[in-house]
Amino acid sequence: MTEQSTSSGSAPHRADGDAWGPDREMFLRDFHHTTRFGATEAGGIDRQAGTAEHGQVRDWFEDRAEELGFTVTTDEIGNIFAVSRWVEGAPSVVVGSHLDSQPLGGRFDGTYGVVAALHAAAALDAAVAAGTLMPQVNVAVVDWFNEEGARFPPSIMGSSVYAGLLDADQTRQTRDPQGVTVEEALQSIGRRGDGPGPQAAAYAEIHIEQGRRLERAEVPIGIVERSWHTQKLLVSVVGEQSHTGATLMADRRDALVAASRAVIAVEDVVRHFEPESIVTSVGKFDVEPNSPIVVPRQVDLVVDLRADRRQDVERARELLLKEFADIAARSRVEISAEDFDVRPVQTFPEAGLDLAAKACRDVGVESLRLTTLAGHDSIPMNRIVPAVMLFVPSADGVSHCEREFTSDADLVTGLEVLTALVTRLVTGELDGVAPGGRLQEAEEA
Template sequence: MADDLLADFRTMSKFGATPAGGVERQAATPADLANRAWLRGWLLHRGFRVANDPIGNMFGLYEFTPGAPYVLAGSHLDSQPGGGKYDGAYGVLAAAHAADRLRRKYRGAAVPPPLNIGVVNWFNEEGSRFKPSMMGSGVFCGKIPLDQALGELDTSGTAVADALLQIGEQGRAEVVDPATELAAYAEIHIEQGPILDKEGIDIGLVTSTWAANKYEIAVHGAQAHTGATPMPDRKDALYGAALAVVAVRELADRFGEHLHTSCGQLTVHPNSPVVVPSEVRMHFDLRSDSQELLEEADALLRQQFTAIELKADVRIEKKFGHRWPAAQYEPAGVALAREIADDLGLSSRELRTLAGHDSTNVKDLVPTVMLFVPSVDGISHNELEHTADEDLVKGLDLLTGVLDRLIHQAL
């Protein structure tokens, strides 16, 4: 059965494959559709009912006890541009294989499990084509209004609703009622950090999330000639943006390992080699293990932006794009996963997740178990992302054990 997982992973990794060994499979693109179609066929062939909800979340459902709630497991199939092939995709495939193991185990059982099993591929977790990230699970959990999500535009002006319609992946009705038909959730993911790999640990037991603030920034200046306009008269939006990027990085230097910062995407207007830019739009994020520290960093950032406005003679517009607080995962789920890891002879340790995952949303709705497998050298969002085959298999064995317990008694 381990060989089946690895063979299927190799097949799935062909969808959107890049020459350097990663994948380019952003949400609602032809490569994403091809992967979804393959997974749909895989699930249907094994007796799962497959359906999409209105935001494009894809569910594969199997009933042991008709009418009972579901234990869901999954992650996401979409990738970053030039991303790694493990991020998200492994979690979906591992969930599918674990659910199918349980389907075969209890097929024809005199006393079936009291809860049903489901696999989910959440739409647009990465937030690379459409913002915000974790969109599908956010809508499912009631954190993002459906109409708002469907109206979000990519850089070409295509709305989520149109993109889903173009690939035929927008469902018309709720598939699983999150309020009444969901009993628990489990997700397994590559760590995307170096700790497990460096320490030689098999499994990460995720206990909590870091807090995150994501901002949409616009720096407004005035268009001008790059040669003829006197330097003191310039209102250079790109100069102001550059100062802001440096300020955000210096925040991380100030707080050390307790704050991670980044600037992700820049759009410069009019982006001509002989025009002083009039506007720059970009995205920042601040992440911390402390909500208080995050608030302090946000206050310092506002002060820095005020100083930059004066220095560069620009106006900076800042608004929150997406945020989530530092929060705990279900302690009983951590204990359950540790117990099963011990039974399987797998080493484990507790970890906090610095990255956002769909479980970040779902844990606020139902008891949730979040698991990590090692990432070689901690590389992620990169074509060189890698997890050893044996670690993929160990993760599947653990996830299967966790789900087996959960379909008999949710946390």
């Protein structure tokens, strides 16, 4: 079953916000302060990776982390780590998210996870200093570079380099549509670091759901059990450039008309599947030469396919390629499609799901097991260490737009659960658990 409710309760080792837990008011003050960086008129943010606005909020993060007593470093792909070292030579529980956004994006996506991680870690640091918490490992709060992929493809870039899934040198040569490289962008905001960053023992992330399941269920915390299978297609439609006024309709090979039919096909393909089992979209669409008196010669678009089951994505891909061939024949154009950014289903460790449920009981709140349709930094991290992903509700399920919203009450509840979870992580409760839900002992046997 995709979604499973976990009853609320209490546990003897509660991370009590009224005792040594996170400072709720300070957290909310810091979170809402971040909205000034790249603020838009409609209440969102626009902080694409490597822009001046992104650099400003990252500078704020470094300054704030240092105020709270963390040591801040930047790695070779621009990921920023704020570390508290309690155990010399030990790895760190890495916890965080990202501060970059989509164009005209929302102020909660990613940023909430970074600020919540900073305040959860600060609460743990105070408890260690007071002698009420005895950690076995350290903690590192992370702001991953270019999670959104709006300016530089692919998305989830910084964490994928950290996890060894992308080559750092090659990735820094990636260019945006204006020809600026990642290397140049990092240099421009002073975030071209060196080295691999701290060694991870486990990973935790909290994020807005970007969906309506928690809101519908009236449950404050989601525990992510797996991701959906996703892939993109880089589609190119090539026709022939000609004069819009002088070329008869029968003589045209209009790439834009054919591409428009392809976009409709991408939306219509979901009719072959069960409702809400697959999502498709075209989010990027470039027309050449984009002149008002020229029949377009070429259109490049990116098709995004996501489903809970890999076979559904593969079937949708097959159906679309056949439809694209028919469109090309009818329109007398050429349509090519290249597979890009294929990401298989990632299952999170069962022991981590249980630990997250215990953290919810520590705080006294209900939780719901969910899948994630969207990609997150927890997915590549789950390839190398046991990862735990939490969600808080999103109003109306809206995300990647300025209307994105989560209430202060839900943000604070998530912060308290995250603090309880990281408390359990730094005391070794996922020791011996392998990435992807496999026990090391079983794997080695």
